[in-house]
Amino acid sequence: MDEMNQQEALNDRQWSQLWERYLEEAIEFDPLTIHEINCIVPIPDRAGVLIFTDTEIHFSNINAVKTLHLFSSAHSFSDYEVLSICLKKLGHFGKYKMPWACPFFALFPLEGKDQTIWLNPTKLSNVFKVEARYFTELTNGLRIVLPLHRRRFIKRAEIACLVLATIRRGVFHYAIKGEEPLDFLYFPDTPFARLLRKRPCLKMFQTPIGEINRLYQQTYSLYHCEPLMDDPEDSDHIDWL
Numbered sequence: 001m002d003e004m005n006q007q008e009a010l011n012d013r014q015w016s017q018l019w020e021r022y023l024e025e026a027i028e029f030d031p032l033t034i035h036e037i038n039c040i041v042p043i044p045d046r047a048g049v050l051i052f053t054d055t056e057i058h059f060s061n062i063n064a065v066k067t068l069h070l071f072s073s074a075h076s077f078s079d080y081e082v083l084s085i086c087l088k089k090l091g092h093f094g095k096y097k098m099p100w101a102c103p104f105f106a107l108f109p110l111e112g113k114d115q116t117i118w119l120n121p122t123k124l125s126n127v128f129k130v131e132a133r134y135f136t137e138l139t140n141g142l143r144i145v146l147p148l149h150r151r152r153f154i155k156r157a158e159i160a161c162l163v164l165a166t167i168r169r170g171v172f173h174y175a176i177k178g179e180e181p182l183d184f185l186y187f188p189d190t191p192f193a194r195l196l197r198k199r200p201c202l203k204m205f206q207t208p209i210g211e212i213n214r215l216y217q218q219t220y221s222l223y224h225c226e227p228l229m230d231d232p233e234d235s236d237h238i239d240w241l
Helices: 004-008 017-025 064-075 079-092 149-172 192-195 212-230 232-239
Strands: 039-042 049-052 057-060 106-109 123-132 133-138 143-146
Touching: 017 057, 039 064, 049 064, 064 079, 079 212, 106 149, 123 149, 133 149, 133 212, 149 192, 149 212
Parallel strands: none
Antiparallel strands: 039 049, 049 057, 123 133, 133 143
16 A cells, blocks of 8 residues: 555544545444444544444444444344453453454454444454554455554454454354364454464463353343342343343
8 A cells, every 4th residue: 555545544533535435335323234343433523433344334323332232232242341341350361452252253442442443353354554554454445544553453353363262162162173262263365364373362262161151141140230239220221132
């Protein structure tokens, strides 16, 4: 990508004609019509995000974390806040900027705030540098300006893949035979996937089979039921999965 073509990459901190084009193409976000998310990108200087899949662009007028919560709730997938608590308790997946995962795909945030870019690690084609900026290209051709360096970006993608593989092993260990995280992951044939296959975290599981799933169920019950012990009327304000 040369200097002139940098305008072909989405920057969540700078408005461009590319944003105008994608917003014109976007359809209203309906979580039930989406099966897998490639990425969620905040719109600069405006409320809302764009959600990209392999073939479509969706617009949501709320921030990235709330959009992800709507998607999770619609499909009965993991509650992000509860999953984050579990991952931190286990101690093998870092202490902040936790990924979100379901049995079918994962997303990881680039920054530790509600309105940030979220990326699906198995949908990344490449990561590269032009002058002083880093970029990633997705398998659907979308290019995004990264707000962090290559090493940290790869580490976040690696951890997200480990969480995904760990959850998949807990759910599918009777159907999928495997001993290491890579046995439970499906990567496209891309430079970034080949890089991830060599990462040390994906060579060995860090928890017993089903540990994340067990801890999640336990933590979810405590997270949502403790308020009811103080005031049963609070049940009207709890978002149940």
